[in-house]
Amino acid sequence: MADTKMHVLVCGGTGCLSSNSSDIVDNLIAEIKAAGMEDEVKVLKTGCFGFCEKGPIVKILPDNTFYTQVKPEDAKEIVAEHIVKGRKVERLLYMDPEKEQHISDAKHMDFYKKQMRVALRNCGFIDPDNIEEYIGRDGYQALAKCLTEFTPEQVIEEVKKSGLRGRGGAGFPTGLKWQLARANDADQKYVVCNADEGDPGAFMDRSILEGDPHSIVEAMAICGYAIGASQGRVYIRAEYPLAIKRLENAISSAREYGLLGDNILGSDFSFDIEITFGAGAFVCGEETALLRSMEGNRGEPTTKPPFPAEHGYWNKPTNVNNVETFANVPVIFLKGADWFNKIGTEKSKGTKVFALAGKINNVGLIEVPMGTTLREVIYDIGGGIKNGKKFKAVQTGGPSGGCLTEKDLDTPIDFDNLVARGSMMGSGGMIVMDEDDCMPSVARFYLEFTEEESCGKCTPCRIGTKRLSELLKDITQGKGTEEHVKELKRISQVIKDTALCGLGQTAPNPVLSTLAAFEDEYMAHVKEGRCPAGKCTALLKFFIEADKCKGCTLCARNCPVGAISGEVRKPHAIDQEKCIKCGACMDRCKFGAIVKH
Amino acid sequence: MACNCCNGEDKEKYAELEAFIESLPTTKGELIRVLHRAQGIFGYLPREVQVYVAKKLNIPVSKVYGVVSFYSYFTMKPKGKYDISVCMGTACYVRGAERVLEALTKKLGIGTGETTMDGKFSLRSLRCVGACGLAPVVMIGDKVYGRVTPESIDDILNECE
Numbered sequence: 058m059a060d061t062k063m064h065v066l067v068c069g070g071t072g073c074l075s076s077n078s079s080d081i082v083d084n085l086i087a088e089i090k091a092a093g094m095e096d097e098v099k100v101l102k103t104g105c106f107g108f109c110e111k112g113p114i115v116k117i118l119p120d121n122t123f124y125t126q127v128k129p130e131d132a133k134e135i136v137a138e139h140i141v142k143g144r145k146v147e148r149l150l151y152m153d154p155e156k157e158q159h160i161s162d163a164k165h166m167d168f169y170k171k172q173m174r175v176a177l178r179n180c181g182f183i184d185p186d187n188i189e190e191y192i193g194r195d196g197y198q199a200l201a202k203c204l205t206e207f208t209p210e211q212v213i214e215e216v217k218k219s220g221l222r223g224r225g226g227a228g229f230p231t232g233l234k235w236q237l238a239r240a241n242d243a244d245q246k247y248v249v250c251n252a253d254e255g256d257p258g259a260f261m262d263r264s265i266l267e268g269d270p271h272s273i274v275e276a277m278a279i280c281g282y283a284i285g286a287s288q289g290r291v292y293i294r295a296e297y298p299l300a301i302k303r304l305e306n307a308i309s310s311a312r313e314y315g316l317l318g319d320n321i322l323g324s325d326f327s328f329d330i331e332i333t334f335g336a337g338a339f340v341c342g343e344e345t346a347l348l349r350s351m352e353g354n355r356g357e358p359t360t361k362p363p364f365p366a367e368h369g370y371w372n373k374p375t376n377v378n379n380v381e382t383f384a385n386v387p388v389i390f391l392k393g394a395d396w397f398n399k400i401g402t403e404k405s406k407g408t409k410v411f412a413l414a415g416k417i418n419n420v421g422l423i424e425v426p427m428g429t430t431l432r433e434v435i436y437d438i439g440g441g442i443k444n445g446k447k448f449k450a451v452q453t454g455g456p457s458g459g460c461l462t463e464k465d466l467d468t469p470i471d472f473d474n475l476v477a478r479g480s481m482m483g484s485g486g487m488i489v490m491d492e493d494d495c496m497p498s499v500a501r502f503y504l505e506f507t508e509e510e511s512c513g514k515c516t517p518c519r520i521g522t523k524r525l526s527e528l529l530k531d532i533t534q535g536k537g538t539e540e541h542v543k544e545l546k547r548i549s550q551v552i553k554d555t556a557l558c559g560l561g562q563t564a565p566n567p568v569l570s571t572l573a574a575f576e577d578e579y580m581a582h583v584k585e586g587r588c589p590a591g592k593c594t595a596l597l598k599f600f601i602e603a604d605k606c607k608g609c610t611l612c613a614r615n616c617p618v619g620a621i622s623g624e625v626r627k628p629h630a631i632d633q634e635k636c637i638k639c640g641a642c643m644d645r646c647k648f649g650a651i652v653k654h
Numbered sequence: 655m656a657c658n659c660c661n662g663e664d665k666e667k668y669a670e671l672e673a674f675i676e677s678l679p680t681t682k683g684e685l686i687r688v689l690h691r692a693q694g695i696f697g698y699l700p701r702e703v704q705v706y707v708a709k710k711l712n713i714p715v716s717k718v719y720g721v722v723s724f725y726s727y728f729t730m731k732p733k734g735k736y737d738i739s740v741c742m743g744t745a746c747y748v749r750g751a752e753r754v755l756e757a758l759t760k761k762l763g764i765g766t767g768e769t770t771m772d773g774k775f776s777l778r779s780l781r782c783v784g785a786c787g788l789a790p791v792v793m794i795g796d797k798v799y800g801r802v803t804p805e806s807i808d809d810i811l812n813e814c815e
Contacts, residue, residue: 071784071785071798072784072785072786072787072800074798075785075788075791075797075799075800109785109786109787110787112787257744257747257782258743258744258745258782258786259782260782260784260785260786263784264784295690295727296727296780296783297784298796333686333687334686334690335727336686336689336690336725336726336727336728337728337781338724338726339781351683352683353682353683353684353685353686353721354685354721355720355721355724356724356725371683412745414744414745414786414787414789415744415745415748416748416749420745420787421787452744455744486744488744488745488748499748502744502747503744506781512724
């Protein structure tokens, strides 16, 4: 390491790996070897850099050059130009869309400027498979500090003082949760890490596990010390093979280094971690359902109380936190609770990771201080809406959340503000939608999801979500009436009031929030038989604008069902009865005379 | 105690599963772990395998079936040689995953959760691969294809020869 003058970091997150970043690593190593520089230049496959839109990403240290959309065949040029001759490869640098200039250092890019990386501090900096790199960035120091300087009660006090709240969805204060688990005496207690990230469109936990697995191992050990547990379990989705591999590796190297196992760091504290696989059920993100699944059963939630802090895994006191929550823990001890609670808003401290996706220019994983506004996230970091379209809504909180609109853009994002506006933080999925997205269809999409994922235990959720999804289907297929909309509201309220667990109680949120902001759009569907966004095929009608039509007959000749008629050089017309709404006419017309609405 | 009714290949598979179950320190609460391994060995979880697991773990078959049918990761039908999954996560959905799925259904002549007659392709939808930057995403086996359009599926299917 001492002779290494340069590090080449290649993103090994799922997005970049899908774009062959492994081949980039292989080619870079081969080219560096061919140049005889293998002692001076080290190539590392790291976790996610976050800027997935422009992946695969290659970063070169120490000059911090950030190459985007690199292909395996670019390795040759990067080595020959940048590494051997010290000249940056201009064409691979990020192009600032506004100034139309190349930017070479990531810290000057709008995407990174407003970000603050706490939970993601090591993602994209270290080789996740090498424990020494984690240790090199102060890894396991927080654990050592807790074991040598703090009593378990002081550890809990410190977490409480930091103001950390659970990042998995509801935002329960983490320190309080630990305290409750500590207060219950038992011969065995458990620390569980919820890595069953099931929100479609969220991938922050996966990125942390893939990019910085040791931070989770360390935090779970700290939690074990605090609550008095000697066993930890990570409940992880079987669909995340790479994260599983890296975590397994991290656990076994922590054991080798004496950071897991008996008498950690010479103390009388012993702790070990095992991995349990989930099998694809959204409801298992709910902690009581998760515990049932860990015991090998159907993942059905149970009523609370009793809370897992009393009767959890195998009926023993259990503390469940999600991945991102744990990732914050070591930092609190490294930098102090006072440092942590200065970040964020009054009641939501620290940062939040969001998976920014949908119709936005810079899709990726971002981390911002709580209190950042949606506008800053969408326009400054996200680079605005794709293809210059108009912003319509942003969906936060996944299937349990809701849609926020233009009027919410300047709201500082925190747990309470999002709930007050009919959505929620959830795990941090943030899906941006533009003018082409139809809100009843979006609500239908989410309700089809919850209908499928409802565990079936309680009636309001099992039947209620099915009824909601049927009503929404009718509306988007042009069979809806005003009664449908009324019924949507009524059933939503019943489900909210009576469902057993968080999944059911929040399932109507996508319906209620879109109804609140876009009732006119629902009404257009049911009263006028019209889909304003032009998305619901069953409601579309194609028309020929007479003043633009030249009577060239091209559309009539291409209509597969002979629905278009008219004389040559005279305006044509579409027979709505025959039209199958395939859009072939519109695609062919050279005069833009065919419109749909 | 592998069953006697099956051919040699199956016998080996059952033996592998049996060895795995016996290697566990306890079978208490290990049903899901065992089913993961069983699906890894057999490729899917037909009735016979479920009955076998129930017997080995000394639990009712109804409990095994209850768990298998509850979790989307477990399948009771064999998958095709090429297992195609279309991501229906929200990011992919708003970028047109529905149309991609529709096009695949038409092209292959099967619905989601089904396998073609020749056993070559099976089609599924799944929730979020975590590659939202590449939306919409289609996976064939472990390979991820990004920015897929209804028009580009022919190229992808042609690779499966």
